[in-house]
Amino acid sequence: MQIGMVGLGKMGGNMAERLRRGGHEVVGYDHHREASDVGSLKELVDRLETPRAVWVMVPAGAPTQQTVDELGKLLSEGDVVIDGGNSHYVDDQKHAAELAEKGIRFVDCGVSGGVWGLQNGYALMCGGDDSVVQHMMPIFETLKPEGEDGFVHAGAVGAGHFAKMVHNGIEYGMMQSFAEGWELLEASDIVTDVKGCFSSWRTGTVIRSWLLDLLVRALDSDEHLEELRGYAQDSGEGRWTVQAAVDHAVPLPVITAALYARFASRQEDPPAMKVVAALRNQFGGHAIASAEGSVGMGADSPGADVTPPKVR
Template identity: 80%
Template sequence: MQIGMVGLGKMGGNMAERLRRGGHEVVGYDRDPGVSDVASLKDLVERLEAPRAVWVMVPAGDPTHATIRELGNLLSAGDIVIDGGNSHYVDDQRHGAELGGRGIGFVDCGVSGGVWGLQNGYALMVGGEKGDIERLMPIFETLKPEQDGFVHAGAVGAGHFAKMVHNGIEYGMMQAFAEGWELLEASDVVTDVPGAFKSWRNGTVIRSWLLDLLVRALDEDPALAELRGYAQDSGEGRWTVQAAVDHAVPLPVITAALYARFASRQDDSPAMKVVAALRNQFGGHAVSAKEGQVGKGADAPGADVEPPAEATG
């Protein structure tokens, strides 16, 4: 099958390569001319035979909006656009409606597999019309693993909604492994922390690919000394928590994992400053002052303020 691929970065480039190895003809476009087959989106569309299929693999948000808008002006009725990035499902619904008004199909595809997908295949969660999905099945069959790894999750938006929840679960699992590692490191009871994680890889209920990757990381750097404890979030965790609020579904683990990532980016926690100040005020507990300043103890100025009669702590 012939397909256009827009965005040939770490994910898009590997996906294009897996499709080529599977016998498909891929015409790729990227802003980097060194990896691009054509000079523009217009050239890409002209290289494809109608009815066309174009897979968009660019960052979510404005880059995706702009790319789909331009494709909408270049493609014809009967063509299909697939958004395989990490878009918000509400954006998919808008894109589907806009392209549908021109007779152009739209499929949203949540993709999981990272840099290992070229070798192992990609898990695909797709949303869209049944006819569009069936037409694209040769592409999906080549990209996915040999067993499982594919679901037609529902109408437009369902694919990225499923991927959003997947990533929220991933947040929680990663946080659990992280907290377990920190506790083992803090204790002097377990002397081989990397070995403990390695022992869990087979025969335990927490064996998983994430555990395998953590063991791999600990083999390379047993104390993780070369890393900084700073974790970004790409948006899906926030959207998962927001969707939980919209549907009144409690997600305490995923929400806490998202907040832990926020905390990782703070050099000095503003919230903990308030906690420290309040402990000093009501109990005279010592505080750690910034360099060059004097911290307050129980005998410091301000520590003798009388609490109201009902205050305790």
């Protein structure tokens, strides 16, 4: 099958290569000219036979919107646009409606697999009309892992990225649990082989997983993670998952806490903790650290001289 691939970064480039290895003809376009088969989106569209299929793998938000807008001007009735990036499911519904006015069909597809997808395949979560999804199945079959699992037609337009959003929210919680367990083991006085503990859990335990395998792999190269700074970005999907939970009145305490932990990781001197330190000093006379790094009781530390307010 012939397909255009827009966006040839770490994910898109490997996906294009997996499709080529599977016997498909891929015409790739990227802003970085050296990675492209063509020099523009127009040239990509001109190279494809009708009905055309174009897979978009660019960052969510404005880049995706701009790409969809331009494709809407270049493609024809009956062509297909697949958004495989990490778009918000609400944007999918907007894009599908815009393209439908011109007779262009739309599928949203959440993709998971990272840099390992070329070798292992990609888990795909699709949303869209059944006839369009079935039309694109040769592409999906090549991209997915071998076997029965790894692909789902999750529902109507938006369902694929909604499913991927929840997938990433679960990933946040799992990663945070491993991180907190690692920190506690490292802080222990009696556990001397933290890496060995995680490695031993890969067989026969209920927490064995690919994430656990990847953590052990990281510890193999840096046992105490001394070469890393404790800073973690978040994709938009973690935030969208929490927002969707609010919209649907579904409690997500673990995923929400994991998202907030990432926010905290970016603060060398968390402002909120200044308030906590000040209050501990005020009510208990606890030592506080100055901005210069010195530790003391504080110039106005009240000790036991402050009379607590009466409780009414």
